[in-house]
Amino acid sequence: MKKDNSAKQSLTKNQSLVLQALAEADQPLGAYELLNRLQPSGFKAPLQVYRALDQLVEKGLVHRLESLNAWTACCEDQHSYTPVFAICDDCGNVTEHFDEQLAGNIEKVTKRSGFTPDRSIIEIHGQCDDCGTITQS
Amino acid sequence: MKKDNSAKQSLTKNQSLVLQALAEADQPLGAYELLNRLQPSGFKAPLQVYRALDQLVEKGLVHRLESLNAWTACCEDQHSYTPVFAICDDCGNVTEHFDEQLAGNIEKVTKRSGFTPDRSIIEIHGQCDDCGTITQS
DNA sequence: GGATAAAATGTTAGGTTATAACATAGCCGC
DNA sequence: GCGGCTATGTTATAACCTAACATTTTATCC
Numbered sequence: 001m002k003k004d005n006s007a008k009q010s011l012t013k014n015q016s017l018v019l020q021a022l023a024e025a026d027q028p029l030g031a032y033e034l035l036n037r038l039q040p041s042g043f044k045a046p047l048q049v050y051r052a053l054d055q056l057v058e059k060g061l062v063h064r065l066e067s068l069n070a071w072t073a074c075c076e077d078q079h080s081y082t083p084v085f086a087i088c089d090d091c092g093n094v095t096e097h098f099d100e101q102l103a104g105n106i107e108k109v110t111k112r113s114g115f116t117p118d119r120s121i122i123e124i125h126g127q128c129d130d131c132g133t134i135t136q137s
Numbered sequence: 138m139k140k141d142n143s144a145k146q147s148l149t150k151n152q153s154l155v156l157q158a159l160a161e162a163d164q165p166l167g168a169y170e171l172l173n174r175l176q177p178s179g180f181k182a183p184l185q186v187y188r189a190l191d192q193l194v195e196k197g198l199v200h201r202l203e204s205l206n207a208w209t210a211c212c213e214d215q216h217s218y219t220p221v222f223a224i225c226d227d228c229g230n231v232t233e234h235f236d237e238q239l240a241g242n243i244e245k246v247t248k249r250s251g252f253t254p255d256r257s258i259i260e261i262h263g264q265c266d267d268c269g270t271i272t273q274s
Numbered sequence: 275g276g277a278t279a280a281a282a283t284g285t286t287a288g289g290t291t292a293t294a295a296c297a298t299a300g301c302c303g304c
Numbered sequence: 305g306c307g308g309c310t311a312t313g314t315t316a317t318a319a320c321c322t323a324a325c326a327t328t329t330t331a332t333c334c
Contacts, residue, residue: 012282012329032319045285050321055282066203067258069291069320086247089255099246105239106261110223113232114266117223121204123258124243129251149311168291182314187292192311206291206320276334283328291320298313304306 011056017041018052019061019073027092028070065094067123072096082106082120088128095128148193154178155189156198156210164229165207202231204260209233219243219257225265232265 011019021037022029029037031049043049053071056062061074065085074083075096084097102122110117148156158174159166166174168186180186190208193199201208202222211220212233221234239259247254 014283030320046321047285047323048283051282066260084243084246086250086252086254088252095250095252097246097250099242102239102242102246105236105242106221106259109221109234109236109239110261110263113223113234114269115223115225115232115261116264116269117261118226118263120262121258121260122243123203124247124252124254125257126247126255127253132251132253151312183292184314185312188311277332278334279330279332281328281330284326286325287323289320289322291318293318294316296314298311300311301309303308 011059012052014043014048014052015055017043018049019056022062022071022073025072028065028068028072028094030068030070034071063096065123066121067125068094082122084122084124086128087123087125088131089125090127090131093128093130148196149189151180151185151189152192154180155186156193159199159208159210162209165202165205165209165231167205167207171208200233202260203258204262205231219259221259221261223265224260224262225268226262227264227268230265230267 017038018034021034031046031053034049034053035043035046038049053062053064057064057071062071063074063083063085064071065087068087072085072094077098079098081098081100081103084099084102086095086097088094103120106120106122107117154175155171158171168183168190171186171190172180172183175186190199190201194201194208198211199208200211200220200222202224205224209222209231214235216235218235218237218240221236221239223232223234225231240257243257243259244254
């Protein structure tokens with residue numbers, strides 16, 4: 001994770017706009033949904049969105065949710081561990097978690113077979129606290 | 138995982154063809170690559186492939202690799218734990234692993250926040266033993 | 275400050291991946 | 305055979321992503 005305190009300060013205009021749109025959303029957004037929201041700001045083509053997203057991911061300020069084809073602003077915490085995303089299939093809300101032990105387990109599982117891990121994707125689908133409580137009542 | 142011994146016996150024609158194509162491949166295949174390979178068998182439209190894939194995933198005979206937009210035949214083991222996929226970014230080879238502790242930790246991380254897990258996605262990108270050894274020599 | 279290189283942006287076009295909608299055909303229990 | 309269910313066929317379209325190339329902005333060095 002190449003994330004430091006200056007990361008946000010060195011953002012370009014497009015990067016800032018995309019990051020702000022993601023931060024204001026209460027759910028992960030697809031690239032074309034971002035494009036829709038940023039057209040008032042002058043965005044015209046998907047590539048403008050994709051390029052900004054790639055750069056923000058590189059800086060560690062945005063994560064891509066592989067199972068949703070969507071993107072979300074990183075929680076504000078500095079983190080070196082692989083994030084774990086909990087995705088509510090009812091309301092679409094996504095939360096970011098960390099666990100040192102879990103990160104260690106992943107290394108262990110693959111290294112048994114001589115595999116050298118680089119980046120990990122952990123996404124858990126289910127029901128968040130709010131939605132679970134509602135349906136049980 | 139709804140997988141039992143009779144799962145394979147109750148496959149329809151399209152499902153059998155898709156599963157066989159995946160089993161014969163030495164790498165995960167995309168839906169359109171599957172379509173190409175199955176056109177000699179009479180497949181004509183993407184939906185035929187996607188429907189068979191969905192049904193095979195439901196039966197637990199095929200897994201989808203979210204970060205590759207590709208699909209792979211399940212290893213033959215009966216498994217109740219969430220599979221962990223190790224994906225070599227050099228040669229494209231993918232291996233399926235299991236770890237009870239890892240599965241337990243994942244539940245733990247999300248349940249802290251009242252989340253009820255349903256299905257988990259764990260995909261680790263990196264370098265497999267073969268590719269790592271080669272580049273180091 | 276001006277030359278230069280690197281990074282970011284603009285724009286058009288096209289490729290890949292996945293689903294909607296509707297019609298048809300086979301299977302199974304009653 | 306009838307009704308309900310599952311699977312299939314087919315056309316069209318939506319959603320997601322990248323290539324290629326031109327232009328502009330930013331950073332750096334002298």
